[in-house]
Amino acid sequence: MNYPTLFFCLLISLAAFSQTVTSQTDIRSARFGMSAAEVKATESQKPSAEKDGQLTYTNVSLDQEHGDLYYLFEENQLVGATYHFLSPSPSKQAYVDRYNKLKAYLTEQYGKPSTDNTNPSTKEGPVDHHSAIWRAAGKMVMVLEDNEKGKAMITVLFSKN
Template identity: 30%
Template sequence: MFRKLIFIIYIVGLLAPLRMGWCEDYSFRNSKWGLTKEAVTASEIKMDPVEINENTIKYKTQILENNVELIYLFSQNKLAGAVYKLNDNYLNSHHFLNTYKKFKAALTQKYGQPREEMTNWLNDTFRNVSQKRGLALSLGHTEYFANWETAISNISIRLKEENYSVLCVIEYWSKEYPYLSEENKVEHINKEDIIDPF
């Protein structure tokens, strides 16, 4: 009995680093934090960039059958972050909420339960009317947020209204290059490309 218990503890000890992300081969998609723009472009063999500038490489792609803009963020020619920005337009804002939930479920499946999760009500008018949550979102009355952490990355998802549009953004930031990602967040990212960091 004692040997079985020791064996189980040993196996759990071996598997824990895999679950925590300590043995990750890639930081994001087929790239690792710190790679050059050239190396990241080479890793995206199935797509051509739609825009390349000093600090970003942009692609149009799909995740979970939704159109997204994929933005790689660089500082000093080193990959420091990446963003998926939902690029679907819905007439009914409730569809944004459904897409957010779908993305959050996929992130939870991959990274486990969020470290932090919240719904922030900025105006309580529709708080108790569940069928009006999409309207509340489009009016800027509410925003949604969740984040995860691995050994090498901080990951977050946010859904909010900004400048009369609903934004759904998934962000990945390197922990290894925090000074690079902070520089990117403050100086090199157009507000049209990404919302303020979390």
């Protein structure tokens, strides 16, 4: 057996695996631990707002849903992000359908949720609160749908696990 050739092949394989692991992203094209400047460099548009500990981008998409994206920093290191989808839907059921579409997209990305909560329907109408949580690859992803007093919001939260 040619040990130098075997060692060289193993070294190339490990380098390729290491590149694959380090090229994975946590939120869009960003990775946890990046500085605000590094995160800005990953985005194609300028932030709509910048303040200490937060970058805001408006009208960004997640699986064809458009909303606002907030990158969150502690000590200038990316620790999380939140999408907010506020556009009005014609009915409570339409908002639940949007939630289910985003949940299906996240399930495709991260597998079956580790937690999946749906409150039962009430006499007043369809479900008012949904949530699902995925824990994978050192991060947590959570999607929430809340429909209170006619104000519906879908939130997708990314954070370190």
